[in-house]
Amino acid sequence: MSTPTVVCVLLLSKTRKMDPLSNKWIVNLLLCWFFIGVSCNSVEKKIYVHLNYTVPCVRLLNATHQIGCQSSLSGNVGVLHVLESEENLDWVLKTGRNPPYLVILESPLFTRSIMMKLKNGSGRVAGVAVVAPNSNPLEGFSPHTTCPNENTGVYSENYDPTMAHCNVTKWNPLGNGLAYEEFDFPIFSLKDDNETQIIRQCYLDHNRPVNGSTPQYPLCAMQLYSHMSAVTDTATCMRRNDINFSISPEMVCDPLGDYNVWASTRPINNTEKGHKMWQSVVIAAARLDSRSFFFDIAPGAESGASGFVTLLAAAHALRNATQQAQPNRTILYTFFQGETFDYIGSSRMVYDMQNSQFAVDLDNVHSVLEIGQVGLRADSKLWVHSDPVSRRNSSVDEEVAKLIANLKSAANKSNVSVNEPSFSQPLPPSSFQRFLRARPIPGVVLEDHQSAFTNRFYESMYDNAEYLNMSYPPNMTPEEQLEYVTETAKALTEVATTVARALYMQAGGGEPQLSSINADPNIVTRLLYGFLVRSNNSWFQQLLPSDLMSQLANRPTNLYVGVSQQFSEPTLLVQHLLANLTGTTVNATQDDCKNQREDENDKENKHIYYYMWVQGAAPPNSTQREGFCIRSTVRLSKALSPAFDLREYTSKDYSTWTESRWKSIKGRIFLVASHDLEMLTLGVGIAVLLTSFVLTYVISSKADMLFSSGREPTTATY
Amino acid sequence: MNLERMPNEEKLGLCRKYYLGGFAFLPFLWLVNVVWFFREAFVKPTYTEQLQIKTYVKRSALGLLLWVAVLTTWITIFQHFRAEWGEVGDKLSFTIPLGIP
Numbered sequence: 001m002s003t004p005t006v007v008c009v010l011l012l013s014k015t016r017k018m019d020p021l022s023n024k025w026i027v028n029l030l031l032c033w034f035f036i037g038v039s040c041n042s043v044e045k046k047i048y049v050h051l052n053y054t055v056p057c058v059r060l061l062n063a064t065h066q067i068g069c070q071s072s073l074s075g076n077v078g079v080l081h082v083l084e085s086e087e088n089l090d091w092v093l094k095t096g097r098n099p100p101y102l103v104i105l106e107s108p109l110f111t112r113s114i115m116m117k118l119k120n121g122s123g124r125v126a127g128v129a130v131v132a133p134n135s136n137p138l139e140g141f142s143p144h145t146t147c148p149n150e151n152t153g154v155y156s157e158n159y160d161p162t163m164a165h166c167n168v169t170k171w172n173p174l175g176n177g178l179a180y181e182e183f184d185f186p187i188f189s190l191k192d193d194n195e196t197q198i199i200r201q202c203y204l205d206h207n208r209p210v211n212g213s214t215p216q217y218p219l220c221a222m223q224l225y226s227h228m229s230a231v232t233d234t235a236t237c238m239r240r241n242d243i244n245f246s247i248s249p250e251m252v253c254d255p256l257g258d259y260n261v262w263a264s265t266r267p268i269n270n271t272e273k274g275h276k277m278w279q280s281v282v283i284a285a286a287r288l289d290s291r292s293f294f295f296d297i298a299p300g301a302e303s304g305a306s307g308f309v310t311l312l313a314a315a316h317a318l319r320n321a322t323q324q325a326q327p328n329r330t331i332l333y334t335f336f337q338g339e340t341f342d343y344i345g346s347s348r349m350v351y352d353m354q355n356s357q358f359a360v361d362l363d364n365v366h367s368v369l370e371i372g373q374v375g376l377r378a379d380s381k382l383w384v385h386s387d388p389v390s391r392r393n394s395s396v397d398e399e400v401a402k403l404i405a406n407l408k409s410a411a412n413k414s415n416v417s418v419n420e421p422s423f424s425q426p427l428p429p430s431s432f433q434r435f436l437r438a439r440p441i442p443g444v445v446l447e448d449h450q451s452a453f454t455n456r457f458y459e460s461m462y463d464n465a466e467y468l469n470m471s472y473p474p475n476m477t478p479e480e481q482l483e484y485v486t487e488t489a490k491a492l493t494e495v496a497t498t499v500a501r502a503l504y505m506q507a508g509g510g511e512p513q514l515s516s517i518n519a520d521p522n523i524v525t526r527l528l529y530g531f532l533v534r535s536n537n538s539w540f541q542q543l544l545p546s547d548l549m550s551q552l553a554n555r556p557t558n559l560y561v562g563v564s565q566q567f568s569e570p571t572l573l574v575q576h577l578l579a580n581l582t583g584t585t586v587n588a589t590q591d592d593c594k595n596q597r598e599d600e601n602d603k604e605n606k607h608i609y610y611y612m613w614v615q616g617a618a619p620p621n622s623t624q625r626e627g628f629c630i631r632s633t634v635r636l637s638k639a640l641s642p643a644f645d646l647r648e649y650t651s652k653d654y655s656t657w658t659e660s661r662w663k664s665i666k667g668r669i670f671l672v673a674s675h676d677l678e679m680l681t682l683g684v685g686i687a688v689l690l691t692s693f694v695l696t697y698v699i700s701s702k703a704d705m706l707f708s709s710g711r712e713p714t715t716a717t718y
Numbered sequence: 719m720n721l722e723r724m725p726n727e728e729k730l731g732l733c734r735k736y737y738l739g740g741f742a743f744l745p746f747l748w749l750v751n752v753v754w755f756f757r758e759a760f761v762k763p764t765y766t767e768q769l770q771i772k773t774y775v776k777r778s779a780l781g782l783l784l785w786v787a788v789l790t791t792w793i794t795i796f797q798h799f800r801a802e803w804g805e806v807g808d809k810l811s812f813t814i815p816l817g818i819p
Contacts, residue, residue: 229816231816231818231819236804236808236819239805239808243809247813250816252816
């Protein structure tokens with residue numbers, strides 16, 4: 001940019017002195033603006049290559065720690081180094097002559113041992129970019145801890161010391177805890193495509209040491225920006241959020257949270273909170289969220305989607321049976337948000353039930369059936385986990401035994417075999433633990449594993465459709481894939497049927513209806529496709545209101561819970577899908593429907609039902625969609641940790657996770673000159689400046705002599 | 719205002735005003751006083767009011783030094799311990815830097 005600007009200044013100053021004609025002056029001025037405008041862009045483009053696809057790791061905070069990554073305010077710059085093997089780390093950490101380095105990692109090298117060495121790299125590491133592969137690795141990888149939600153489940157020292165801290169079973173033995181480490185440099189994920197190819201080429205052309213010699217400048221460098229505003233812990237950042245004393249008060253972090261989705265088989269008045277007489281509910285629960293090391297990749301196929309898709313299918317299977325032959329008890333379908341982060345959703349619902357802020361309370365809860373990870377069953381076995389501590393109480397034990405018996409008889413005649421873990425083992429990480437924390441409620445958790453997780457990619461970016469073996473025949477259009485029933489879908493349909501029948505019996509329904517309760521494999525396969533391949537498909541489009549079309553995308557749904565101010569993707573999708581799968585079509589106008597009423601005089605139904613105008617499908621010969629009104633019992637309830645309502649930011653009982661805010665997340669690559677050359681340029685610049693000062697001084701002091709043309713004396717001007 | 723064109727009594731009055739004003743927690747007035755009247759007090763040939771001006775300038779300089787010492791100490795302590803003090807540190811701050819403790 002500098003050269004054109006100098007030219008402009010010269011042009012302007014020349015015109016002013018030489019020619020008083022203003023026209024010419026203006027023309028020159030315009031010309032200059034044009035020059036500056038054009039040159040700015042092109043020069044920047046010549047220097048930098050911006051990265052289009054950047055997925056950062058961001059900073060999260062809890063009561064005691066900060067985790068995640070952080071760059072400096074002006075971005076971290078480092079010379080590119082593509083790491084070839086673990087031994088190659090020596091170049092980065094010791095022998096390389098041009099630190100700091102920005103390390104490009106192929107995903108097999110993204111391991112705890114390498115990352116921890118880089119973390120302790122004493123300032124020689126400017127950042128890390130991980131190239132995400134297009135297919136999953138063979139060995140397991142889980143950046144989560146070995147004992148998920150260790151301190152906020154039911155198994156504390158007071159409950160049963162022998163079971164605390166996963167003493168009996170390490171649920172996630174592959175967990176390396178990377179996602180809970182703190183890094184003081186940025187870590188980005190790059191997709192393996194053309195962009196990554198440019199980066200590799202840039203490295204090969206400029207930085208690759210040949211035969212151990214130091215590569216010559218200019219070197220290829222990368223700059224990553226991910227500066228995080230919050231720091232230390234949740235208490236600190238929430239306190240700083242509240243300070244509005246400064247000139248520009250700025251929010252630094254937001255609590256993680258969203259909404260739980262729930263629906264009941266019998267309408268429950270949602271405006272009357274607290275205990276409901278004569279109401280006994282069976283809770284059927286699943287979790288909605290997941291996470292990975294990186295901010296916006298959280299496919300959670302096995303850890304999240306397998307469970308909630310099964311529950312959605314089961315709810316759909318129960319629609320007709322519960323409407324025709326209503327069982328004595330109400331089934332409450334609940335989908336908990338934020339369970340990854342110390343059970344945000346379930347702890348909030350239990351808290352609300354205890355404080356009469358929910359439509360029912362804990363006295364109304366008869367039992368809980370939770371669906372955990374059920375997508376990877378070995379030999380079609382389904383494992384029923386229960387809590388050995390509360391089962392020491394005979395009445396609870398009796399109820400749990402009944403529930404297990406119901407599950408077993410529901411699985412009768414199907415391919416699913418329901419088993420109990422052979423020894424007295426505590427519950428795996430599950431929302432049900434939060435209910436047990438409040439009181440000994442009978443309940444079980446369904447999983448596909450007997451002890452440790454089957455899931456080798458728990459809470460990682462590889463826990464995706466590919467891992468669930470969702471394979472489609474080649475050359476299928478998206479529409480054909482949507483309708484194609486995969487083996488995974490068939491397997492989950494069996495689980496959903498079992499769950500639905502067990503729930504029906506648990507609710508007090510009779511045996512004769514059981515055979516009519518069947519989950520639909522077509523629904524299951526579409527749900528899996530919608531959540532794990534692309535949510536922007538014709539089926540989801542039909543079932544959603546038109547204003548939510550922007551939420552649909554041509555990629556897998558991101559199951560990360562996100563901050564409480566905005567809806568996360570799965571909440572909205574599950575809310576509307578559940579409404580469609582359990583609700584009924586009513587004859588109401590679009591206006592009435594949107595105003596939560598069936599006709600103009602209807603003032604009562606809005607407390608009991610939720611009305612939703614979905615856009616529907618277009619008939620064959622038309623492009624205009626034909627919308628209709630769905631009446632359902634689906635509701636949202638807040639999934640914000642009670643710690644934030646109680647303002648107890650150092651709480652040990654509730655989740656305290658917050659996400660830092662940031663201003664920009666971006667990356668770019670460019671060539672850097674050597675430090676000596678940079679210093680030389682600066683030195684020359686300063687020398688020119690000083691010389692011009694001296695020259696000006698000399699000329700001005702000798703002006704009389706130099707410009708003695710007999711005009712007016714020059715001194716008067718100054 | 720040009721000190722050169724001012725009668726000596728007025729100079730004294732001005733210097734005195736600045737000196738007294740400095741006591742209202744305005745050390746910069748003392749700084750101005752010291753800089754402004756330094757020539758008058760120590761360089762110019764003697765005149766009647768000079769002795770008094772000298773005293774004011776000296777005292778202003780002393781006060782200024784005291785302020786500088788106190789402020790430097792406090793700023794050093796504050797910058798060093800702000801993060802450790804936690805809530806107190808935040809309450810004492812006017813702007814809190816983003817992203818560092």
